[in-house]
Amino acid sequence: MAAESDTVRFALSARAARTGPQPISFLMRQAVENPSLISLAAGLVDYESLPVQPSRRGFERVLDDGRGRHTLQYGTTIGDATLRQRLLEHLANLDGIAPAAFDATADDMVIANGSQQLLFLLTEVLVDPGDIVITAAPSYFVYTGTLQTFGAQVRCVDMDEHGMVPAALEAVLERLEAEGELGRVKIVYVCDYFQNPTGLTLAVERRAELLRIVQRYSTGHRILLIEDAAYRELSYGDDPPPSIKSHDKSNACVALLQTFSKPFAPGLKIGYGLLPRDLVEPVVLQKGNHDFGSANLCQQLALAAMESGDYQRHVEALCRRYRAKRDAMLEALERELGDFEPGNTQWTRPGGGLYVYLTLPERFDAGPHGALFDRAIGEGVLYVPGTYCFGPDPDRVAPSNTMRLSFGVCSIEQIREGIARLARAIRAIDTGQ
Numbered sequence: 001m002a003a004e005s006d007t008v009r010f011a012l013s014a015r016a017a018r019t020g021p022q023p024i025s026f027l028m029r030q031a032v033e034n035p036s037l038i039s040l041a042a043g044l045v046d047y048e049s050l051p052v053q054p055s056r057r058g059f060e061r062v063l064d065d066g067r068g069r070h071t072l073q074y075g076t077t078i079g080d081a082t083l084r085q086r087l088l089e090h091l092a093n094l095d096g097i098a099p100a101a102f103d104a105t106a107d108d109m110v111i112a113n114g115s116q117q118l119l120f121l122l123t124e125v126l127v128d129p130g131d132i133v134i135t136a137a138p139s140y141f142v143y144t145g146t147l148q149t150f151g152a153q154v155r156c157v158d159m160d161e162h163g164m165v166p167a168a169l170e171a172v173l174e175r176l177e178a179e180g181e182l183g184r185v186k187i188v189y190v191c192d193y194f195q196n197p198t199g200l201t202l203a204v205e206r207r208a209e210l211l212r213i214v215q216r217y218s219t220g221h222r223i224l225l226i227e228d229a230a231y232r233e234l235s236y237g238d239d240p241p242p243s244i245k246s247h248d249k250s251n252a253c254v255a256l257l258q259t260f261s262k263p264f265a266p267g268l269k270i271g272y273g274l275l276p277r278d279l280v281e282p283v284v285l286q287k288g289n290h291d292f293g294s295a296n297l298c299q300q301l302a303l304a305a306m307e308s309g310d311y312q313r314h315v316e317a318l319c320r321r322y323r324a325k326r327d328a329m330l331e332a333l334e335r336e337l338g339d340f341e342p343g344n345t346q347w348t349r350p351g352g353g354l355y356v357y358l359t360l361p362e363r364f365d366a367g368p369h370g371a372l373f374d375r376a377i378g379e380g381v382l383y384v385p386g387t388y389c390f391g392p393d394p395d396r397v398a399p400s401n402t403m404r405l406s407f408g409v410c411s412i413e414q415i416r417e418g419i420a421r422l423a424r425a426i427r428a429i430d431t432g433q
């Protein structure tokens with residue numbers, strides 16, 4: 001017999017009650033319920049190329065007699081010192097500068113369980129319910145969920161093919177200032193390399209400008225600019241521009257976040273952030289509450305891969321593989337949809353990352369409850385509805401005619417077939433069949 005207490009609900013915290021399911025759970029369910037689906041929705045990385053051999057070699061190295069016990073012991077909350085130094089040099093190298101040019105040391109670098117944990121921690125230390133976080137429209141939807149958990153208000157800023165539009169950011173900040181709300185603005189979040197979901201990169205000339213705007217509006221308190229560079233190293237053409245962080249000469253305003261998940265292996269779940277100096281301690285204190293440090297084994301493996309050169313070799317091979325997949329998706333879109341109202345049907349042509357963003361004529365509803373989504377599943381293909389990628393900005397209506405298509409996990413054949421199925425669904429909806 002059930003005890004009386006079994007029938008009484010738990011009183012969830014306000015934070016738990018604010019937390020909704022991530023869209024990814026809904027999409028995963030569709031994929032599980034329809035096993036023959038080609039998923040152009042999953043943001044997972046290419047399966048075949050996951051670095052099994054380099055990881056085996058790395059494990060052997062980090063578990064040998066000299067290092068084995070250290071590797072299997074707890075580490076520090078901020079992360080392994082040698083790895084942090086190595087990552088500082090790595091970021092400087094990507095920016096083509098000396099580490100000293102960041103005006104930072106390895107003690108400004110924090111290792112976490114993926115860059116997602118850093119997004120969470122930075123929000124945790126800065127945002128109270130009702131505070132404002134500014135994101136691009138569209139933006140990374142998992143972070144939008146995090147903002148919901150913290151009770152943040154979201155304001156969205158327009159993007160064009162060169163990334164977030166500085167004048168649009170300025171207009172939003174100006175309006176908030178006029179409304180007396182500037183004191184509530186805590187974070188401007190920018191995913192500036194091969195953005196999730198559009199694949200677009202912030203243009204070189206906008207980088208210092210965005211930072212200047214954030215600095216100009218940092219009057220009562222400093223506003224943090226989060227530079228989420230998760231896809232930075234997945235570049236299939238010319239080198240992408242230097243980071244926004246490289247313009248933050250006194251290491252005061254920008255948190256640059258990167259990860260081993262996309263360029264190496266998400267199974268390590270190791271991310272890292274070069275943070276403004278005075279945010280390191282608050283972040284590490286919170287991390288102390290979460291887990292008092294990320295898995296040392298995974299950190300040592302990441303370090304071993306960097307030291308042996310396996311990391312860099314893997315990134316290069318991975319980029320070749322993704323470039324072919326990106327090309328296959330763009331060619332398939334051209335073949336299947338190139339003649340479909342060309343002015344009103346558009347897609348991005350990313351120079352890297354994992355995503356292409358498709359915009360259909362406005363009459364289409366590509367949302368999760370729209371006719372196209374069901375029809376696409378009927379044809380055997382899954383996409384991420386673009387509506388998920390717009391934060392709940394009270395001043396805007398999220399467009400429902402867009403979708404994110406990922407070329408990461410599927411084979412080239414599946415990409416071609418997936419786009420053909422999608423085009424069939426689009427045409428069928430359009431002709432009312």
Ligand SMILES: Cc1ncc(COP(=O)(O)O)c(C=O)c1O
Binds near residue numbers: 113191269
């Ligand atoms: C834009 C962006 N930022 C951060 C992350 C978090 O990745 P991780 O926590 O595995 O480093 C992801 C993962 O998909 C992402 O797309």
